Amino acid sequence: MHDIRIIRDNSEGFDAALGRRGLPAVAQSIVAIDERRKSAIASLQVLQEKRNALSKEVGQAKAARDEERAQALMAEVASLKEAMQEAEEAQKAAIAELDEVLAALPNTPLAEVPDGPDESANVVHHVFGTRREFDFAPRQHFELGEELRQMDFETAAKLSGSRFVVLKGHLARLERAIGQFMLDIHTQHNGYTEVNPPLLVHDDTMFGTAQLPKFRDDQFAVSDDKWLIPTAEVPLTNLVREIILPEGELPLRFAALTPCFRREAGAAGRDTRGMLRQHQFTKVELVSITTPETSRDEHERLLSCAEAVLKALDLHYRVVTLCTGDMGFASQKTYDIEVWLPGQQAYREISSCSVCGDFQARRMNARYRPDDEKTFGKGARFVHTLNGSGTAVGRALIAVMETWQNGDGSVTVPDALRSYMGGIERIEAIS
Incomplete structure (x- = not known):
């Protein structure tokens, strides 16, 4: 299994190493999958922070006995659940796809290994x-x-x-x-x-x-x-x-x-x-x-x-x-x-x-x-x-x-x- 950080930091070198095994360039497509994973994580984090902030406001509204505002805030918190679920599913899908792609790639050869097809x-x-x-x-x-x-x-x-x-x-x-x-x-x-x-x-x-x-x-x-x-x-x-x-x-x-x-x-x-x-x-x-x-x-x-x-x-x-x-x-x-x-x-x-x-x-x-x-x-x-x-x-x-x-x-x-x-x-x- 390969380290995604190495692929990100040295995409050309990674592709060149796999190219010695006769494989096409794949680093950019792998990085794109990882970008989707990171984007889903970031979106989920923003949604979680927003939910936490709203939940805190719900508590403040209830403490102030502002039931109308509390109910409105609770409805907004509930509406975030669907977006959070979608972000979680996107994150899981990107992780699964990344793992599948990385698991299918062979190890990269050391520099002294001779090149050749067979x-x-x-x-x-x-x-x-x-x-x-x-x-x-x-x-x-x-x-x-x-x-x-x-x-x-x-x-x-x-x-x-x-x-x-x-x-x-x-x-x-x-x-x-x-x-x-x-x-x-x-x-x-x-x-x-x-x-x-x-x-x-x-x-x-x-x-x-x-x-x-x-x-x-x-x-x-x-x-x-x-x-x-x-x-x-x-x-x-x-x-x-x-x-x-x-x-x-x-x-x-x-x-x-x-x-x-x-x-x-x-x-x-x-x-x-x-x-x-x-x-x-x-x-x-x-x-x-x-x-x-x-x-x-x-x-x-x-x-x-x-x-x-x-x-x-x-x-x-x-x-x-x-x-x-x-x-x-x-x-x-x-x-x-x-x-x-x-x-x-x-x-x-x-x-x-x-x-x-x-x-x-x-x-x-x-x-x-x-x-x-x-x-x-x-x-x-x-x-x-x-x-x-x-x-x-x-x-x-x-x-x-x-x-x-x-x-x-x-x-x-x-x-x-x-x-x-x-x-x-x-x-x-x-x-």
Whole structure:
């Protein structure tokens, strides 16, 4: 959500920032709505003052036993009620329209974010490792999984439809191991507090992180006011909703390993085979709550924490800075980590790390009280929020399978995961 004062004070700059996302100029129309809101407030205030003055005169007339004048004044007070009601309705309508318009606008990008219309304009930030060389043609994960008889898409389709999978045996255990391994790294080494959040949340919770109203069609609704979470970012970020924190408690860092649910409404025909794009998947999510002065550094830290997982699994990947046309609705700046999949011969996203500034905090009314009142004053300030995948468990499973596959179709378990697998070193076909 945007601050109307900033739009008023720097309309050209606001339009220019949204223009980098390919949006038309909107500042003047927003200011016009706000003018209507302010005008209605002013009119209501004048009417209230007039009513109060007349009411005082009614009292004076009654005290003077001038009943005729008192009745005339009371009639005038009554006539003001209709005008006051109209002013109140105009004020409410302008506020609702302003809120609706502001809620539909994405965050403005930071200056260093590259401009561009889509993923083709993303910029490689750095690369880790090298591609593994094979002396055989590497297979894709679904080919390996089906040959191992531990990845079943046909049965999943009978149970739930497309974009679901049934994992069995050691592959099911490997996915569980990857999730636990990631969560342990983040909580034991990276300073995140483990949280087990609800998987069902209210409308207001989804609004706070900007899944609603714009992305309603991408979500799974289970009732009039309950949604399955598309990511643990939603409940984790909303932990500070409608709270004023002391600055000394910041930064807050939360981590959760949860199922996630997405309709993939805009992905028709994309990644229809395999586990890359599913309606239900598991992910470790990282969320940070910081001050404005520290959020940029926290973004770099968040990225390094997500990278630590892939380094420990010895997976080749690259980090890209998303351009203005490819980054998310609530983001000011986003790094994507793209892991190399030998079976696909392509880099695919496995983590997205974003700094959102105070965009989500304004929607949630999440604030903190600064220690330095001389610099920032005595009022509360909005926190800055950050989120990132630490990482997507299913896609990590895909990367491990494709990277550490063997010519006979088996999969070598990376050293970092063997203690989570009970010492199993290789996954082979179920006989």
